[in-house]
Amino acid sequence: MTRPGNSVVGSRGKARRPTGREDLIAGALALPQMPAPVMRIMSYLSNPDSDMNTLASLIEYDPGLTANVLRMANSSLFGLLDPVTTTRDALFKLGTRRVMQLVIASGVAPSAAGEVKGYGLAEGEFLRFSISIGLGAELAAQLAGIAAPAHTFTAGLLCPIGKMVLGRFLGVDAGPILDLAVTEDLSFEQAERRILGIDHAELGALLLASWGLPEPIVTCVRWHLNPCLAPKPDTARDLAHVGLALTTMAGIGLGVDGMRYQACQDSFDRLGVTPEHVNEALEKLVDNLTEIEEILSQV
Amino acid sequence: MKNRITVSISDMKISSDPGDMLITHSLGSCLGLAAWDPQAGIGALIHCLLPKSPHPDVANPFMYVNVGVPLMIRRMAALGCSKGSLIFRAAGCGSMLNILNQFDTGAQNMAMLEALFAKNGVSLAAVDVGGSIPRTMTLHVDTGALIITSQGKEWEI
Numbered sequence: 361m362t363r364p365g366n367s368v369v370g371s372r373g374k375a376r377r378p379t380g381r382e383d384l385i386a387g388a389l390a391l392p393q394m395p396a397p398v399m400r401i402m403s404y405l406s407n408p409d410s411d412m413n414t415l416a417s418l419i420e421y422d423p424g425l426t427a428n429v430l431r432m433a434n435s436s437l438f439g440l441l442d443p444v445t446t447t448r449d450a451l452f453k454l455g456t457r458r459v460m461q462l463v464i465a466s467g468v469a470p471s472a473a474g475e476v477k478g479y480g481l482a483e484g485e486f487l488r489f490s491i492s493i494g495l496g497a498e499l500a501a502q503l504a505g506i507a508a509p510a511h512t513f514t515a516g517l518l519c520p521i522g523k524m525v526l527g528r529f530l531g532v533d534a535g536p537i538l539d540l541a542v543t544e545d546l547s548f549e550q551a552e553r554r555i556l557g558i559d560h561a562e563l564g565a566l567l568l569a570s571w572g573l574p575e576p577i578v579t580c581v582r583w584h585l586n587p588c589l590a591p592k593p594d595t596a597r598d599l600a601h602v603g604l605a606l607t608t609m610a611g612i613g614l615g616v617d618g619m620r621y622q623a624c625q626d627s628f629d630r631l632g633v634t635p636e637h638v639n640e641a642l643e644k645l646v647d648n649l650t651e652i653e654e655i656l657s658q659v
Numbered sequence: 660m661k662n663r664i665t666v667s668i669s670d671m672k673i674s675s676d677p678g679d680m681l682i683t684h685s686l687g688s689c690l691g692l693a694a695w696d697p698q699a700g701i702g703a704l705i706h707c708l709l710p711k712s713p714h715p716d717v718a719n720p721f722m723y724v725n726v727g728v729p730l731m732i733r734r735m736a737a738l739g740c741s742k743g744s745l746i747f748r749a750a751g752c753g754s755m756l757n758i759l760n761q762f763d764t765g766a767q768n769m770a771m772l773e774a775l776f777a778k779n780g781v782s783l784a785a786v787d788v789g790g791s792i793p794r795t796m797t798l799h800v801d802t803g804a805l806i807i808t809s810q811g812k813e814w815e816i
Contacts, residue, residue, distance in 0.1 A: 609764050612688030614793035616810045623758040636763045
């Protein structure tokens with residue numbers, strides 16, 4: 361068995377290189393949080409009693425976020441006849457869910473847009489991958505005729521955050537992980553656990569828990585790669601897994617890990633997602649992703 | 660220095676400029692099909708997301724194997740290519756691990772192409788499909804060379 365860490369951690373990242381599970385966790389937990397207003401909104405979205413006025417207040421708390429929302433709402437893509445001048449106006453005209461997606465995506469975009477070299481993702485690819493998982497999760501719910509929990513998009517968006525932490529900030533090179541996965545016929549996250557002592561889903565969940573994100577989002581991130589192994593079923597987690605499957609099949613933001621992840625059929629079955637739903641979701645995903653990317657490019 | 664023309668998801672490009680190379684990135688379950696006519700010096704590359712269109716009159720036929728591939732061939736014929744001299748090579752059609760057949764879009768894309776070609780008496784000169792690797796496909800219009808790159812490696816088919 362390969363010794364954790366030593367052969368795959370490059371010279372980028374921290375001055376003292378992480379060399380195994382505990383070092384990688386410590387390195388991840390030392391990273392700065394996302395902007396505070398975005399964190400507050402993500403936390404609030406898990407509240408079943410969330411309302412439009414409070415959400416508007418959370419956005420208005422931050423002038424930069426407010427400016428981004430107004431810029432996006434007035435984008436030609438939405439085709440609104442009258443200019444949107446307030447956050448409440450944007451929420452009313454575009455819908456709470458759409459605005460929240462844009463707010464969160466715009467909060468994540470600055471850090472997620474860069475290259476994740478260790479996992480072979482060029483600039484922009486990791487952000488596309490993240491947004492696509494969130495969108496795919498919501499599309500799956502829509503087509504299967506089920507109500508997606510409010511935090512579904514956010515959880516989907518954050519699912520791969522551990523990959524960014526490992527591949528960019530902690531200097532992990534995924535090449536040897538892939539080699540092990542191919543040689544021993546493992547899924548990529550199994551090989552991550554063998555070599556690093558932790559997989560990117562667990563690391564991402566630990567990071568988000570340390571930031572104080574709500575438990576439903578944290579557990580969704582923790583088990584999104586294989587919900588079949590999770591202690592109990594969860595709708596948002598199943599949706600995030602289907603979002604990941606759709607993103608992977610469409611070839612959006614694939615790195616060196618490629619498609620080397622297990623499909624959990626139980627997730628599809630619990631949600632009632634059929635092959636026809638998958639095809640329709642893939643069509644919509646590609647179209648919607650282009651639109652979201654165009655909007656985010658203005659942030 | 661060659662001119663790189665990107666073929667996006669659900670897109671198709673044709674070129675008769677020997678200085679061009681047609682590239683499609685990150686094929687997952689999608690089908691990439693290159694067609695090259697050495698006599699006419701014309702190449703084309705299509706990136707299909709799904710095997711079958713829900714109805715014949717779709718907004719973007721290049722999204723689907725069953726209507727996109729025939730349309731690509733018709734467009735090439737209109738530019739002077741002959742069906743008999745076209746060389747076809749396919750790549751992509753990957754799958755996640757343990758995915759059930761009915762959800763395996765990659766296998767369905769390839770099956771649709773094979774059925775379409777069998778019906779029309781067309782053969783594939785080379786294939787590089789399946790598995791769980793992402794593939795980038797580059798067709799050089801001048802030589803017809805078709806390069807596959809994946810996970811830091813490169814090979815020609």
